[in-house]
Amino acid sequence: MGSRQITEKAxxxxxxxxxxxxxxxxxxxxxxxxxxxxxxxHGGDKHGAGNxxxxxxxxYMRLGYETGNNPFYLRMPHEHYYKGHHLRRQYxxxxxxxxxxxxxxxxxxISKPIDIASIVKSGMYNFTPDEKHFGINxxxxxxxxxxxxxxxxxxxxxxxxxxxxxxxxGVITTAYYDPHSLYLLRDPKKFxxxxxxxxxxxxxxxxxxxxxxxxxxxxxxxxPEEISKDRxxxxxxxxxxxxxxEDDPNYEMLCERKDPRQIFYxxxxxxVINLKDQCILKPKDSELQRFFAS
Amino acid sequence: xxxxxxxKLLQSRLTSVFRSATTVSEVVQNxxxxxxxxxxxxxxxxxxxxxxNISRLSAAHYNVINGRRPYKEPMALPHLTVKYNRKMxxxxxxxxxxxxxxxxxxxxxxxxxxxxxxxAYPFTIKEMMTMVAEKREQERLKTQQRDNEIAAKFAxxxxxxxxxxxxxxxxxxxVEAAKLxxxxxxxxxxxxxxxxxxxxxxxxxxxLAKREKEQKKREKQARLEAxxxxxxxxxxxxxxxxxxx
Numbered sequence: 001m002g003s004r005q006i007t008e009k010a011x012x013x014x015x016x017x018x019x020x021x022x023x024x025x026x027x028x029x030x031x032x033x034x035x036x037x038x039x040x041x042h043g044g045d046k047h048g049a050g051n052x053x054x055x056x057x058x059x060y061m062r063l064g065y066e067t068g069n070n071p072f073y074l075r076m077p078h079e080h081y082y083k084g085h086h087l088r089r090q091y092x093x094x095x096x097x098x099x100x101x102x103x104x105x106x107x108x109x110i111s112k113p114i115d116i117a118s119i120v121k122s123g124m125y126n127f128t129p130d131e132k133h134f135g136i137n138x139x140x141x142x143x144x145x146x147x148x149x150x151x152x153x154x155x156x157x158x159x160x161x162x163x164x165x166x167x168x169x170g171v172i173t174t175a176y177y178d179p180h181s182l183y184l185l186r187d188p189k190k191f192x193x194x195x196x197x198x199x200x201x202x203x204x205x206x207x208x209x210x211x212x213x214x215x216x217x218x219x220x221x222x223x224p225e226e227i228s229k230d231r232x233x234x235x236x237x238x239x240x241x242x243x244x245x246e247d248d249p250n251y252e253m254l255c256e257r258k259d260p261r262q263i264f265y266x267x268x269x270x271x272v273i274n275l276k277d278q279c280i281l282k283p284k285d286s287e288l289q290r291f292f293a294s
Numbered sequence: 295x296x297x298x299x300x301x302k303l304l305q306s307r308l309t310s311v312f313r314s315a316t317t318v319s320e321v322v323q324n325x326x327x328x329x330x331x332x333x334x335x336x337x338x339x340x341x342x343x344x345x346x347n348i349s350r351l352s353a354a355h356y357n358v359i360n361g362r363r364p365y366k367e368p369m370a371l372p373h374l375t376v377k378y379n380r381k382m383x384x385x386x387x388x389x390x391x392x393x394x395x396x397x398x399x400x401x402x403x404x405x406x407x408x409x410x411x412x413x414a415y416p417f418t419i420k421e422m423m424t425m426v427a428e429k430r431e432q433e434r435l436k437t438q439q440r441d442n443e444i445a446a447k448f449a450x451x452x453x454x455x456x457x458x459x460x461x462x463x464x465x466x467x468x469v470e471a472a473k474l475x476x477x478x479x480x481x482x483x484x485x486x487x488x489x490x491x492x493x494x495x496x497x498x499x500x501x502l503a504k505r506e507k508e509q510k511k512r513e514k515q516a517r518l519e520a521x522x523x524x525x526x527x528x529x530x531x532x533x534x535x536x537x538x539x
Contacts, residue, residue, distance in 0.1 A: 291408075
């Protein structure tokens with residue numbers, strides 16, 4: 001169809017249409033006014049609350065009330081062992097099998113000490129400190145096929161896991177981090193870009209102190225001598241020959257531990273890390289130094 | 295349909311419709327500016343750069359895209375905060391023009407933090423360790439005490455069992471004796487009447503009462519006699535003693 005035809009058609013259409021007259025034009029906006037004047041904010045309507053009943057009166061029933069039914073929250077029997085579950089520390093599990101997997105896939109550098117930051121960086125593990133997650137619980141799934149010599153720091157580990165790692169000549173430490181430090185470890189880049197100085201790691205709460213100070217759980221606050229004794233005990237219990245750390249070529253790496261106040265390997269509290277300028281700023285003020293050393 | 299175009303909106307729409315026309319007019323203006331600054335090559339370069347920027351981004355966004363801080367001077371109240379300035383330093387480094395000494399907490403911050411920590415962490419690790427050790431010790435003592443109690447009771451268990459069995463046997467024997475006595479009485483009554491009488495019968499009851507009375511009498515008599523005998527025996531003994539003396 002040519003453009004001429006379209007024009008023709010439009011013109012014929014226009015000719016057939018009635019002429020614009022007073023009878024077929026719309027009123028000017030605001031010409032007519034509603035003769036009724038409703039009272040109240042929205043002209044006397046129901047303010048979006050609906051018609052009739054508890055909805056309109058906005059006397060909502062108490063939470064969980066089901067208008068006379070046996071309420072859902074009371075239908076189940078009381079289970080006391082869940083008491084305070086919303087306040088307890090949680091350690092989302094990460095198995096030795098998965099750890100072996102990320103090592104085999106070269107997502108984790110085992111020539112350096114491993115901590116929660118490096119495991120999160122591998123992309124195979126994540127946690128949310130605001131859901132009371134306090135770090136990794138390294139579980140013994142795949143303990144039999146675990147074959148890597150590592151220096152690892154987790155937040156919770158069972159005896160079997162400790163034995164599996166020490167059997168391979170590795171070292172394991174269980175360390176507590178307060179939620180704020182865990183946020184930093186989960187996303188160090190975000191923290192460094194916020195331009196704050198690295199804070200100190202806080203001490204564990206009273207109900208966790210026993211775990212983190214005992215040599216049996218390889219706590220980071222335990223006596224190193226006790227730990228070396230317990231290493232031998234565990235080796236005898238599980239029947240493997242204990243590797244002598246002092247003779248190891250990677251002795252330096254295997255013996256690297258964080259200070260109880262330290263969050264990142266190699267970085268001390270009080271330092272400011274600038275990623276743009278690739279520089280570290282250290283405080284010189286004595287008061288600041290004292291604060292960050294305390 | 296009632297449509298209401300705000301003048302501002304209309305203007306912007308119009309400019310977008312007649313974009314090509316406006317750019318042409320701008321070019322004319324810019325040529326005039328160029329003529330003014332012909333000597334200043336730097337300004338010219340800047341002008342060219344400005345023209346090359348066809349991104350239509352706002353200045354702030356253009357800065358962010360090119361790795362510079364969005365605003366040179368504060369545009370809103372939050373831009374005056376320490377947090378924002380720290381962020382600017384953290385993200386854009388020394389080029390942001392922020393003095394990095396704001397990255398550390400101030401004296402007031404430190405004081406506040408210390409006050410908070412004094413409340414949030416009232417115990418040192420050593421104190422907590424001793425507390426836990428004490429708690430464990432108390433638990434251990436409690437279990438040990440209970441164990442001891444149980445052991446002591448267990449040692450006596452055999453004796454207690456024996457005593458209980460004896461007590462039960464004694465009671466049973468008593469009951470048996472009483473039963474036998476009763477049966478005997480009934481048997482006697484029956485013999486007296488010569489036929490079996492219903493124990494609920496009045497005559498039977500009477501007879502029984504009588505018999506019991508007799509029995510009691512006899513028992514009493516026996517007791518008295520026994521006492522007398524005893525007395526006599528004692529007297530005799532005394533006599534014998536007196537004689538021997």
